[in-house]
Amino acid sequence: MIHPSSDIQTENIGQGTHIWQFCVILPEAKIGEQCNINAQVFIENDVTLGDRVTVKSGVQLWDGIVIEDDVFIGPNVTFTNDKNPRSKQYPDTFPRTIIGNGASVGANSTILPGIKIGSFSLIGAGSVVTKDVLPHALVWGNPAIQRGWVNFIGERLIYIGDMKWRDSSGGIWIEDNNGISKQ
Numbered sequence: 001m002i003h004p005s006s007d008i009q010t011e012n013i014g015q016g017t018h019i020w021q022f023c024v025i026l027p028e029a030k031i032g033e034q035c036n037i038n039a040q041v042f043i044e045n046d047v048t049l050g051d052r053v054t055v056k057s058g059v060q061l062w063d064g065i066v067i068e069d070d071v072f073i074g075p076n077v078t079f080t081n082d083k084n085p086r087s088k089q090y091p092d093t094f095p096r097t098i099i100g101n102g103a104s105v106g107a108n109s110t111i112l113p114g115i116k117i118g119s120f121s122l123i124g125a126g127s128v129v130t131k132d133v134l135p136h137a138l139v140w141g142n143p144a145i146q147r148g149w150v151n152f153i154g155e156r157l158i159y160i161g162d163m164k165w166r167d168s169s170g171g172i173w174i175e176d177n178n179g180i181s182k183q
Helices: none
Strands: 047-049 065-067 097-099 137-140 145-149 158-161 164-166 172-176 179-182
Touching: none
Parallel strands: 047 065, 065 097
Antiparallel strands: 137 145, 158 164, 164 172, 172 179
């Protein structure tokens, strides 16, 4: 379903994707299957969205952004793609910003260019993300700092000692220098 008020210039849209009112999607953008792109979203050319991605209202996705499968982008999340912006001066290439599978980015967060947000991580509303985020990390603040870990469905893990964490179903997660993984 593509709402008739939207300006959709790409043909690269997967089956079952819904695009709501007043969206603009440029010709080279790639949109996966079963996505939900809410009203007033702008998507530039060098942007890729995986399958089952939700992009809430008021989001602009600029050149260089890759959003993997099952990602949630909250309303009015702001992405940037130029570390040294100047009017009418463009870099030869834009830094790659990657949002990993299953990650969630809370409303009104700002994501600086070239950042990798790890799979299944959770960015709290209003955060300013200035550096990479590990998979399953829970971050918030300005600047965003890690405050804990979340499981595959975004529930906060509880620290039980000795670098071990427990989820709400009793599953045990082990933390090491590379992040966290379910035992």
